[in-house]
Amino acid sequence: METPPLNSLYQQLILEHYRNPRNKAELEEKSVEIHMANPVCGDEVRLQLRITDDQIEEAKFVGQGCSISQAAISMMTTLLHGCSLADAKILAECFTKMMQGDPDAAKDKRLKDLRVLQGVSKFPVRIKCALIGFDALQEALKTHAREETS
Numbered sequence: 001m002e003t004p005p006l007n008s009l010y011q012q013l014i015l016e017h018y019r020n021p022r023n024k025a026e027l028e029e030k031s032v033e034i035h036m037a038n039p040v041c042g043d044e045v046r047l048q049l050r051i052t053d054d055q056i057e058e059a060k061f062v063g064q065g066c067s068i069s070q071a072a073i074s075m076m077t078t079l080l081h082g083c084s085l086a087d088a089k090i091l092a093e094c095f096t097k098m099m100q101g102d103p104d105a106a107k108d109k110r111l112k113d114l115r116v117l118q119g120v121s122k123f124p125v126r127i128k129c130a131l132i133g134f135d136a137l138q139e140a141l142k143t144h145a146r147e148e149t150s
């Protein structure tokens, strides 16, 4: 599947994360693990979080797929270290809104490097690629909340 023509500087940052993904490893002592797949493109991720006292201590992933999906997950995990569960939820909601084309969400500085993926929102078929990591995160947060209350 073709990669959308993004601004070259942005393209470089995406490729850099794709070639040197951050936090790509199995996490020991994980609190929650979520598997998510995007069969349209062949993207796959297993997101693993270690959570203590409503804070994400560590976030790691194992996955494969296109540059957009893997770069987005890599960027996401760098933002999750030390992040509270409430802030992680806000990040996921903000990124999802940006991918749906919300211009205000795209200006949110909390998204940091993830904002380079804004251009992907113009390519509906690739939006799922960019969202797979945060979809896994939202599922992980829900699973964790359910386990806490049970």
Ligand code: ZN
Residues within 6 Å of the ligand: 038, 041, 042, 043, 065, 066, 067, 068, 069, 128, 129, 130
């Ligand atoms: Zn993809």
